Amino acid sequence: MTAHVDLNMARTLAKSSAVSVELLPSVARFSLRAGTGEQTALSKALGVALPTKIGQCTRKNKIEVLCLGPDEWTVLAPEDQAVKITDACEAIYAKAPHSLTEVSDREIAIQITGAKATDLMTIGCPRDLDLLPVGEARRTIFDGVSAVLWRDGSDEYRLDLWRSFAPHVISLLETGCAELAAE
Amino acid sequence: MLLVHCPYCDETLPELEFTYGGEAHIARPENPADKTDDEWRDFLFIRTNVKGPHFERWRHAHGCGRFFNAVRDTVSDRFLTTYKADAPRPDLAVLLADASMKEPSK
Ligand SMILES: [Zn+2]
Numbered sequence: 001m002t003a004h005v006d007l008n009m010a011r012t013l014a015k016s017s018a019v020s021v022e023l024l025p026s027v028a029r030f031s032l033r034a035g036t037g038e039q040t041a042l043s044k045a046l047g048v049a050l051p052t053k054i055g056q057c058t059r060k061n062k063i064e065v066l067c068l069g070p071d072e073w074t075v076l077a078p079e080d081q082a083v084k085i086t087d088a089c090e091a092i093y094a095k096a097p098h099s100l101t102e103v104s105d106r107e108i109a110i111q112i113t114g115a116k117a118t119d120l121m122t123i124g125c126p127r128d129l130d131l132l133p134v135g136e137a138r139r140t141i142f143d144g145v146s147a148v149l150w151r152d153g154s155d156e157y158r159l160d161l162w163r164s165f166a167p168h169v170i171s172l173l174e175t176g177c178a179e180l181a182a183e
Numbered sequence: 184m185l186l187v188h189c190p191y192c193d194e195t196l197p198e199l200e201f202t203y204g205g206e207a208h209i210a211r212p213e214n215p216a217d218k219t220d221d222e223w224r225d226f227l228f229i230r231t232n233v234k235g236p237h238f239e240r241w242r243h244a245h246g247c248g249r250f251f252n253a254v255r256d257t258v259s260d261r262f263l264t265t266y267k268a269d270a271p272r273p274d275l276a277v278l279l280a281d282a283s284m285k286e287p288s289k
Binding site for chain 1: 184191192194196197199200245246247248249
């Protein structure tokens with residue numbers, strides 16, 4: 001049974017000797033779609049080179065760009081930089097047409113850290129996590145829910161989840177967090 | 184669980200990330216109004232229903248989001264190949280010859 005979860009306040013959701021699950025503060029999120037010819041201009045506008053290989057991330061000045069597909073990126077930034085990003089992309093729109101959609105409120109981010117962080121991820125993620133390099137991320141599925149899984153360290157993950165599915169995943173992670181500590 | 188190679192991500196990944204998209208290489212008539220009712224019915228509903236290697240579409244729905252094509256044996260579930268959506272239909276004889284040289288399951 002999934003209980004109500006307040007998703008607006010960053011805090012520890014679950015913690016055990018094995019792993020810790022935190023709800024992260026909100027960030028500005030953008031969905032960016034563009035063709036090959038526009039990527040150079042967009043990289044310049046964002047101040048970060050768009051990664052071209054699916055799953056690769058680039059970071060600069062607190063802006064994080066992840067390549068999700070051949071013509072699709074997600075851009076994360078501190079909330080106070082959202083306007084700057086929108087303006088910079090709008091300024092080049094005429095010569096480099098693209099689609100930049102702010103989706104900040106669509107997802108919430110959860111951080112999973114601790115010695116058994118990878119074990120906790122395997123309760124919902126069907127991928128072989130040994131093949132996900134540190135510093136990269138993938139859009140994948142987590143217990144039936146589409147998610148973006150970031151590997152920020154060997155024992156540190158971040159899950160971007162659509163808001164309405166988050167309570168389901170959080171309750172699963174809470175259960176897993178307690179069970180892994182009991183092993 | 185099947186493991187499917189996405190030609191866009193260039194990774195072999197669990198079936199859970201993918202959705203099946205029906206038979207591949209079915210071209211929509213350029214002008215549907217020119218077609219007879221029987222021809223239109225065939226385009227919409229009639230499929231080869233192969234027992235053996237089947238050319239079919241898949242979508243990496245929980246991943247890069249792309250549609251791509253695959254050749255999968257409907258008896259063994261073995262994938263002979265996957266290829267990008269705009270790539271030409273591969274020669275089945277070549278695929279089968281390649282497959283017989285490799286291990287029975289990939
Ligand atoms: Zn893919």
